[in-house]
Amino acid sequence: MSEFMTPPNHVNFKAKKLFGEMGKILDGAIAYIDVNGGGPTxxxxxAHSHLFIVTQGEAKIQLDTEEVIVKKxxxxxxxxxxxxxxxNHSEEETVMIGISVK
Structure with missing residues (x-):
């Protein structure tokens, strides 16, 4: 979505916008996905959508017939x-935050 930047009046601080306004948040969770893990099978x-944010490793999202790789x-x-x-699409544990939105 964007690259890391240092906001005005900040020191030793890097930020990256992960998402903008996108509807009503229903819930949020964190997932630890082992190597070769994931799901459902x-x-x-x-009815709701998922906003996935990868904080460690790499995730492969299967969308019908398309695959999307989401990196750290x-x-x-x-x-x-x-x-x-x-x-999980890496050789290490993948950590991902999932936010359900309407």
């Missing part, structure tokens, strides 16, 4: 009505 859909310090919004699943 079959693609699924639901990146985010991706998954439309809940598109069949999807999320998997």
């Amino acid at each position: 079959e693609l699924h859909t639901h 310090d990146e985010s991706f919004l998954v439309d809940g009505q598109v069949p999807h699943a999320v998997w």
Whole structure:
């Protein structure tokens, strides 16, 4: 979405905007995904969307027939009505924050 920057009047501080306004937040969670881990094992859909933010490692998001790789310090919004699943895509544990939005 953007690169790291130092805001005005800050020292030794780097920030990166991960997302802007996108609706009503329903809930948020943090996930620790082991190597070769993820799920669900079959693609699924639901009424709400997911904003995924990777804080460590790398995630592979399967969207119907497309794959999206989300790296550390990146985010991706998954439309809940598109069949999807999320998997670890690195040789280390992947840590990801998931925010459900309407």
